[in-house]
Amino acid sequence: MESKSHDFKVRSGQALKDPFLQSALENLSLGFVESRRKCAEALPEFEALRDLGKNIYDHTLENLDFYLRRYEEKVIESGGHVHWASTPDEACRIATDICDQAKAKKVIRGKSMIGEEMGINDALDEAGFETTETDLGEYILQLAEEPPSHIVAPAIHKTKDEISDLFQVYHADRGFTERQTERTALVQEARQVLRESFISADVGITGANFLIAETGSNIIVTNEGNGDLTCTLPKVHIVTAAIDKVIPSIEDAMVLLRLLGRSATGQEITAYTTFTTGPKRAEDDDGPEEYHVILLDNGRSTMLANEFRDMLRCIRCGACMNHCPVYGSIGGHAYGWVYPGPMGSVLTPMMVGLDKAVDLPNACTLNGRCQDVCPVRIPLPKLLRAHRTWQHERKFNSSVFRFGLGIWTFFACHPNLYQFCTRIVMTVMGSLGRRKGVFSRMPLAGAWTQARDLPTPQGKTFQAAWRAKQREKKQ
């Protein structure tokens, strides 16, 4: 997917002025935050599970060479195929080749963030396949030609009216000519339209929440059931997953599943948690004849080697963005790529380039709430600061800003000069602003006074006042 992260300031400005988005974001955080809290409190073992989850991943990543090979062996043993891709383009080529060889015409997709990363829908379209998203939110976005704005609830920015309009336009040729306005009716209409897609599809592509080395299984966690229909009805099932999705065993998976639902949507478990392993067995009445897994690297092996390894523990629950006050103010599209919020601000620069996503690690107050709620204890603020360090070293941040920071640190490193100058400045500011108590405008402080007044300093600096007091005492 093409990155628009360089446009962060413009896009976030637009988001702040979008009243529906603002109201949707408010509901999102109220809903998810509260339900996560309730779930976490209801499970006495929750904190211990978080530690366990972190340890499982740390262990896996330290031994990823072993677990990737073991996973591949098991998939092959169960009758499946494993394909490897370093880049999104390679992965898309593999997917289109599989579809070609299967003489497919129609492809359906279950929700998969890696699919967005790959840009797989565009690749399939260009190769001439009719591709349909089946997750309701992703389906709506496919019709609207928009990317997801949240990794779990992708269409939160769409109003019911917008959805009604989309359905009216795109479902007309399927015989649905009446514009539906009730939610229930909209969902039922989508169900009927997509039912046909499920039944006539030749290839089903799903993502994976986890890949299990012990058995060669992949797990998908859904509420709609579209993922299950996608991997059961078509004759070819393709799983797209990144190499960091591999975890050792079923036991490990259950620990992580207990964390995932609670952290993502405040559910103990989703309506459907499904393990698929290989193609259908000879005696099965349904299921795919072919099972393919496309393993994508796209920068993960680099992260494995450097200080960003912790980020590979991410289970894509979305808790960080649900609790992030910055995401909560601007929503997902402002971040300009597949992954928004705190986890997106760490991942996006790694994958699209630090220079193309300069704002993302900086548009953060480092308040740390994300780390507080991350089920696998990823130190997100630390990783964002690491990006800032890289940016500073490569001079990717604004030169005006670097200059300003340079001036501040110069003075701060010279206490006598600092105290001399600040005494003067503060005294002047103090006397100018004493009566009103605030400045509504101040040279060089436009960014501050844009949204708030600048309180007046008391005047004398503490150091000056303290020295004066000490002198008095001595007299």
Next chain:
Amino acid sequence: MINEHVNPSVGLFVTCLADLYRPSVAFAAVKLLEDAGVTVEVPRAQTCCGQPALNNGDLGHARVLAMQVIDAFAEFDYVVGPSGSCMGTIKTHYVELFEDDPEGLMKAQDLAERSHELISFLTDIMGISQIDATYDGTVTYHDSCAGLRELGIQEQPRRLLDGVQGIAFKELKDSIVCCGFGGTFCVKYPEISGKMVDDKCSRIEESGADTVLAGDLGCLLNIAGRLRRRGETTRVYHIAEVLAGMAGGPSIGDGEN
């Protein structure tokens, strides 16, 4: 907890915002510390903890400033400052700056052990659970992020406010949500910061309090600035000012009347 027979020496880490903007906070800190029975000194060669440099990836300058702080405070039993974010930087982040410098690391670790935020120093180290103070008003409290998440400060300020006579305390909804200051964040992303502080001010308004307190001047300047822009007269003080009985004068953002 402190051995009663020892009179510990405390170096006051003033913080740049208290030094430049609101000395009364630092004077309040001195009073509270002296009342608690410690000797307070204010090293001259201190300016800034280095957070702006640290948080913006300028580790070289951050290291220089960290060494300045380490040297200035080398001789004190404790280093105490009226700010969760500055003391959080000193306590938890200085060690990151010296990972490749064993001697610097040792000094940074030593400083970290001796450093405390003011309120938690009074409660957790000096064992104080009540301070004799009076304040007439309905008070609500904003939990500054660094103090809360880096230093675990949440219960302590409420415990001390509980003992202040005349206060009616109202818990702030979303007290743990960031106010949008974030150091350089508020000037780099003013629109987003503006929304965040506006939300915070709405919560303060909804609480019905006539006074908002916190333990960090960055947050307080941000919140006061937005309150005044909204035309609200809510008083804004650093919690130390209230506890030290120094909240009689103009609060942050108040004019002389």
Next chain:
Amino acid sequence: MTLAREKILDRVALAVGRDRIDPKTEAALTKRLNRIPTILRPQWDDNPVRRFASKLRDVSASVDVVDSPADVAKSVGSFLLENDVPLAVAMAPDDRLNGYPWPEYLKISRRNVNPKDVTAITAAEAGVIETGSLVLRSKPQSPTSMNFLPENHIVILLQEQLVKNLEDGWRCALDSSNGVPRTVNFITGPSKTADIEQTMEYGAHGPRRLHVILLLAT
């Protein structure tokens, strides 16, 4: 493609700091894979049947806890009549569904579902008390499509099939002869979505209604 595989595995090996995995490490890691540890599992005190039923009801499944095979059959009938659903079902050709005194008016086809079927009836491998989940697996006698295609899914479960935790449920789905099946489903409630203005709706793609009948042991 093999080239990409080698490149990726080489990069991973470099990142974890070893050229090859020595036999001792390989053995230790394999041992870890093959053990069945008691990794931390949620515990509780509630009555198992009550907990299982209430967890399912909390997610809008309907649950009938019954005493006899006759009541199982009655429950199926009531469910269909109360929900105004056609009195024709696709019933999995699973032996565990044999021998119930189904109502005379019920037209039963013992086969996999087709797109026109409105209701499917299946058994299950287990019921997980921890979460109120049904464990189903793909097998010729109970194809997976039955759990997802129709609007209504009725599951008949015996009390002795209730197990404590998710891990126990998994083990029930394994085949002593064939190992891991193609599909293992943990189903906890009907299909739902909140994708339209964050308000819950049922029957997004999977069944709109899930009806569970738990037959108590005598």
